[in-house]
Amino acid sequence: MRTYEELITEAVNADVTGWGFDWLTGRATEERPPWGYARMLARLLGEVGSAVDIDTGGGEVVAEAPKLPPHMAVTESWPPNAERARARLGPRGVEVFDTAGGPLPLPDRSFELVTSRHPVRPDWDEIHRVLTPGGRYVAQHVGPGSAFELIEFFLGPLPEARQQRHPDDEAQAARWAGLVVDSVRTARCRMEFHDVGAIVWILRKCVWWVPDFSVTRYSDKLRELDSGLREGTPCIAHSTRHLIEAHRPA
Numbered sequence: 001m002r003t004y005e006e007l008i009t010e011a012v013n014a015d016v017t018g019w020g021f022d023w024l025t026g027r028a029t030e031e032r033p034p035w036g037y038a039r040m041l042a043r044l045l046g047e048v049g050s051a052v053d054i055d056t057g058g059g060e061v062v063a064e065a066p067k068l069p070p071h072m073a074v075t076e077s078w079p080p081n082a083e084r085a086r087a088r089l090g091p092r093g094v095e096v097f098d099t100a101g102g103p104l105p106l107p108d109r110s111f112e113l114v115t116s117r118h119p120v121r122p123d124w125d126e127i128h129r130v131l132t133p134g135g136r137y138v139a140q141h142v143g144p145g146s147a148f149e150l151i152e153f154f155l156g157p158l159p160e161a162r163q164q165r166h167p168d169d170e171a172q173a174a175r176w177a178g179l180v181v182d183s184v185r186t187a188r189c190r191m192e193f194h195d196v197g198a199i200v201w202i203l204r205k206c207v208w209w210v211p212d213f214s215v216t217r218y219s220d221k222l223r224e225l226d227s228g229l230r231e232g233t234p235c236i237a238h239s240t241r242h243l244i245e246a247h248r249p250a
Helices: 004-013 037-045 080-090 124-130 148-155 167-176 196-205 218-232
Strands: 028-030 048-055 072-078 096-100 110-115 131-142 180-193 235-247
Touching: 004 196, 004 218, 037 048, 037 110, 037 131, 072 080, 080 096, 080 148, 110 124, 110 180, 124 131, 124 167, 124 180, 148 218, 148 235, 167 180, 180 196, 196 218
Parallel strands: 048 072, 048 110, 072 096, 110 131
Antiparallel strands: 028 180, 131 235, 180 235
């Protein structure tokens, strides 16, 4: 294994824009939920005439679909990601909308399908508004306590934060907005990091995990992890995911 300094320098200088995780290949692993969201999304997009993907990142997941509907749009709130999505999906006729909170810049009842992989904060009223009557919402959400073994290693116990994003609460919020919740499936998936550079990179990418993260501020914690990894102690955490399927009544 390379030195601590080499791993840190590489991770600090690596690109973290977009919503792909190829940089972690060979350095970290994460189990995937059993429902296979990317395959599901590709199938659904081939079956409808209009769809919008919310919080699309750099458009990575949508781009995997071999067939897109005639009317396809995506939204993204972080400008570097929106630029990536525009470059990746624009040639396929996809509209890319920059968003920064507030209502979706989309007409009422304009999409048969609304999707998202890991939305930042689902706005159920807006989802209901842009769906056509009978239209579907199918999305994979981050669940409660996701990656908290790693997060709490840096920040200490966060009992209240561990309860946020609970699928029961999100399903109830969807119902309050007027949607019919058809199903909710949950999964807990093992994550394993093999070197300290992988940990630095993921904390730079998922900035909400440790909001005040910097290599300097958390050097003691990083060196502790690095020491354990070199001795053969893996850094293990668990992601939680839930798949929500709902529809707007006809």
